[in-house]
Amino acid sequence: MTETHPSKAAEFWEARYRDGGPLWSGRPNALLVREASDLAPGRALDLGCGEGADAVWLASRGWRVTGVDISQTALERAARHAAEAGVGDRALWERHVLGETFPEGSFDLVNAQFLQSPVELDQGRALRHAARAVAPGGTLLIVMHAGWPSWQSEPPFDADFPTLQGVLDELALPEADWTVQTLETVRSAHVSPDGVEGFREDNVWRVRRANS
Template sequence: MTDTPAPAPAAEFWEARYRDADRVWSGRPNPLLVREAGDLTPGTALDLGCGEGADAVWLAGRGWRVTGVDISTTALERAAVHAAEAGVGDRTAWERHELGRSFPEGTFDLVSAQFLQSPVPLDQQAVLSRAARAVADGGTLLIVMHAGWPTWQTEPPFDADFPTLDGVLAELALPAGEWTVETRETVRRPHTSPEGVEGHRDDNVWRLRRV
């Protein structure tokens, strides 16, 4: 029997993932961010787990001033290049944080957490609670997470706990009367495997406004 190696520290894992590939993500903004933030009045935004910067660049292109946060230095360097090439470098800032250990200062009109799910340890509840505290009065907290594996994923690559619509709200324990739930929905989308097997995947989305 072969011993299973201990998980790499989060920073080491994500830095290696970005460093070992020319590009990890598509360069396009997450569709549910586009759907949910498209009608918001631009202000200041915080993009948690920004990766190579596609969401932040999209927001900046719509007039937001965006702070993008990631654990990987390589990802942040690529994000800065993407923003400069898109002509929004002056509306974006990039900060390295290992969420759960450190967090950006200040409050924001939009705090976006898109797929803050990780194969290595991450205190998701603590991060989302801190994200809620970073929302300014009248601002929006937008959370999107996978609700399960794709239908063609018969052998999951790692153990994962997928959050439920009610579970995340319970864990946030937001003060009564201070927040309005504007979106609470499971969205099904087509999802094709790398080998071309067609299927779908469900994502959960929460849009909450501090009132």
């Protein structure tokens, strides 16, 4: 695992993982499964991999995956998850503060699921780096919350939720080199931690880089 210098964001997320049990379900994100199931396995980069569910799912389908997170504790959990799933030999783990540092190399799939944070994150720069890391013929998949869940009457903190067009404008991908394959807001049923039934809306961007 590769480690970088600490930051306020790193301290926040490390404390979140370190001071409690698992934060996530251990299942891959549904929109990753929907969008990536038809892709031929190659090299994948999973940004903000957390406890590794997406990376493990990709590895189980034949991808060689590099998982990146800001939290060392999250990466250690992800490595254990991969080992327990029998795909530890197909996964590497690197610690980066996205927007400041980024993995080297190019990838056939760059997966960025919910790169959203209550503490400072240079999201735009991270996504631009993500696009540059896509190999010719490869895919960039971004999924982000489009707003607060339906049951959230008072936002717990200030947040800017990126729009579909806003992210495309931020990426500024040349039309001659990229094809937009998915540009969609998806509503899905969710239940709040207090048991309230409701929904969330997520924005999905899937873009494919030309072969040359």
